[in-house]
Amino acid sequence: MTSRSSAVLDVAQAPFYRAVGDEVEVFRAAAVGGLPLLLKGPTGCGKTRFVETMAAELGRELITVAGHEDMTSADLVGRFLLKGGETVWVDGPLTRAVRAGAIFYLDEVVEARQDTTVVIHPLADHRRELPVDRLGVTLPAAPGFQLVISYNPGYQSVLKNLKESTRQRFVAIELGFPPPEIEREVIAHEAGVDAATARALVRVGSAIRNLDNSPLREVSSTRMLILAGGLVAGGLNLRTAVQSAVVQALSDDADIVAALGELVDAVLPQP
Ligand SMILES: Nc1ncnc2c1ncn2[C@@H]1O[C@H](COP(=O)(O)OP(=O)(O)OP(=O)(O)O)[C@@H](O)[C@H]1O
Numbered sequence: 001m002t003s004r005s006s007a008v009l010d011v012a013q014a015p016f017y018r019a020v021g022d023e024v025e026v027f028r029a030a031a032v033g034g035l036p037l038l039l040k041g042p043t044g045c046g047k048t049r050f051v052e053t054m055a056a057e058l059g060r061e062l063i064t065v066a067g068h069e070d071m072t073s074a075d076l077v078g079r080f081l082l083k084g085g086e087t088v089w090v091d092g093p094l095t096r097a098v099r100a101g102a103i104f105y106l107d108e109v110v111e112a113r114q115d116t117t118v119v120i121h122p123l124a125d126h127r128r129e130l131p132v133d134r135l136g137v138t139l140p141a142a143p144g145f146q147l148v149i150s151y152n153p154g155y156q157s158v159l160k161n162l163k164e165s166t167r168q169r170f171v172a173i174e175l176g177f178p179p180p181e182i183e184r185e186v187i188a189h190e191a192g193v194d195a196a197t198a199r200a201l202v203r204v205g206s207a208i209r210n211l212d213n214s215p216l217r218e219v220s221s222t223r224m225l226i227l228a229g230g231l232v233a234g235g236l237n238l239r240t241a242v243q244s245a246v247v248q249a250l251s252d253d254a255d256i257v258a259a260l261g262e263l264v265d266a267v268l269p270q271p
């Protein structure tokens with residue numbers, strides 16, 4: 001059973017997700033009316049995990065598509081394919097989600113071109129329908145259908161690719177890196193490391209995130225810290241684990257790598 005007061009979702013088989021703010025409550029409320037959701041947040045902060053957990057809690061199928069430059073609306077809606085000499089229509093993932101009442105998660109929505117994302121517009125308002133031009137039909141979204149899109153605001157402006165009129169139909173949730181006490185718990189759980197290791201990794205993460213005038217394009221994400229934890233769980237010493245999973249992953253510039261290495265040495269407990 002789901003405990004509504006608990007911040008940790010404990011539904012059987014639901015992946016572990018530790019809420020950071022009120023995102024679980026917002027998602028649940030939006031799901032009641034099938035309101036579309038826009039998740040914003042840096043890479044590796046838990047957006048995908050959050051959607052997976054909510055889909056499991058709500059008992060909905062989750063269909064995920066990663067947006068990319070070459071994606072066409074046919075990739076989402078479907079196309080006629082030649083099968084054994086016959087032309088057959090094959091639903092795309094969006095059409096499948098619309099028919100099945102699934103959660104459709106379009107990750108990295110800004111990567112897709114506007115002429116592609118335009119197909120989600122009528123699904124993102126009161127119409128809740130998908131025009132399938134090639135079939136000459138308009139499909140009403142089955143109950144339970146919900147559109148979830150996400151992007152990393154640090155990369156580019158979503159306004160470029162998503163019409164303001166569409167964006168305003170989405171309920172927006174901002175996800176960031178969890179505060180230290182929660183991030184420690186997430187790392188310990190995900191990487192299977194002890195509390196002291198998780199604490200040290202969180203300290204590394206915070207130090208890099210709080211750098212003034214940082215030359216880095218990305219900061220150390222929760223995902224990276226979990227990776228480093230995984231190396232420690234695999235028998236590597238903490239310093240080398242952080243060097244490999246965090247420092248080397250963040251930059252290829254020798255000076256920056258050296259500076260980050262020094263920062264990490266200062267932050268990690270002395271061996
Ligand atoms: N609040 C959290 N609760 C549980 N696990 C978390 C949480 N935040 C991050 N994680 C962990 O961090 C990992 C990375 O998160 P996830 O893949 O969801 O990031 P993302 O925001 O979707 O990143 P990207 O933008 O690169 O797709 C997850 O596999 C999970 O282990």
Ligand SMILES: [Mg+2]
Binds near residue numbers: 048
């Ligand atoms: Mg993701």
